[in-house]
Amino acid sequence: MQHISRTHRSHVIAPSILSADFARLDDEVQRVVAAGADWIHFDVMDNHYVPNLSIGHMVCQSLRRRCSVPIDVHLMVQPVDALAERFAEAGADLISFHPDASTHVDRTLQQIHAAGCKTGLAFNPAEPLGRLEWVIDKVDLVLIMSVNPGFGGQSFIETALRKVEQARRIIDASGRDIRLQVDGGIKVDNIRRVAEAGADTFVAGSAIFGQPDYKAVIDAMRAELAATEAQEAAA
Numbered sequence: 437m438q439h440i441s442r443t444h445r446s447h448v449i450a451p452s453i454l455s456a457d458f459a460r461l462d463d464e465v466q467r468v469v470a471a472g473a474d475w476i477h478f479d480v481m482d483n484h485y486v487p488n489l490s491i492g493h494m495v496c497q498s499l500r501r502r503c504s505v506p507i508d509v510h511l512m513v514q515p516v517d518a519l520a521e522r523f524a525e526a527g528a529d530l531i532s533f534h535p536d537a538s539t540h541v542d543r544t545l546q547q548i549h550a551a552g553c554k555t556g557l558a559f560n561p562a563e564p565l566g567r568l569e570w571v572i573d574k575v576d577l578v579l580i581m582s583v584n585p586g587f588g589g590q591s592f593i594e595t596a597l598r599k600v601e602q603a604r605r606i607i608d609a610s611g612r613d614i615r616l617q618v619d620g621g622i623k624v625d626n627i628r629r630v631a632e633a634g635a636d637t638f639v640a641g642s643a644i645f646g647q648p649d650y651k652a653v654i655d656a657m658r659a660e661l662a663a664t665e666a667q668e669a670a671a
């Protein structure tokens with residue numbers, strides 16, 4: 437299995453199966469992995485922290501047996517701790533949660549690590565990065581939301597770019613191997629700007645599953661990312 441942690445310059449594309457056809461979920465996952473997905477992004481919504489309901493740890497457990505790439509679980513739930521435990525048991529590789537949904541953020545991060553998973557801290561569009569500084573030694577991924585969580589297919593919120601830049605500075609200053617993920621409204625035509633702001637891990641749901649040819653979309657995204665890399669190398 438591929439490792440979650442790689443140097444921040446390697447780009448990871450993580451299709452969100454929220455926009456997949458749930459009636460054919462295994463087939464959808466196989467197809468998107470064959471099309472070049474690096475990770476599977478697994479959105480968990482509880483109709484409490486966000487006004488929508490999606491899939492839970494039992495689905496994660498079934499997929500884990502059939503999926504050859506890391507499963508990146510994005511918990512949009514409150515409270516966090518008990519469900520994080522269930523997802524760790526279900527074989528999640530990385531578990532992200534929203535700090536405002538956990539009463540004791542540091543403890544939740546410790547529990548996820550103790551359960552054998554990587555940790556992610558997710559920041560909503562109006563949520564500042566303030567708490568990150570105090571727990572950065574326990575964080576493996578910072579997730580910047582570029583939509584309000586709860587639904588696929590929303591438009592990218594532009595102010596997220598500035599927050600990505602800010603997160604990039606904080607991560608680099610920490611000297612730790614932390615991935616910087618952006619989630620929401622990512623398409624072929626904006627992924628380059630998101631990468632240029634400093635992101636290395638890209639979630640895309642409707643942009644990929646909304647098209648018949650997943651490989652064409654992922655290839656087009658990679659071509660955009662390669663252009664960013666070429667630009668950086670030339671600079």
Ligand code: DX5
Pocket residue numbers: 452454455477479510512583584585586587588589590619620621622639640641642643
């Ligand atoms: C939103 C979810 C996202 C969403 C992304 O609450 O966390 O992962 O599914 O979907 P798109 O790419 O369609 O915005």
Ligand code: ZN
Pocket residue numbers: 452477478479510619639
């Ligand atoms: Zn997500």
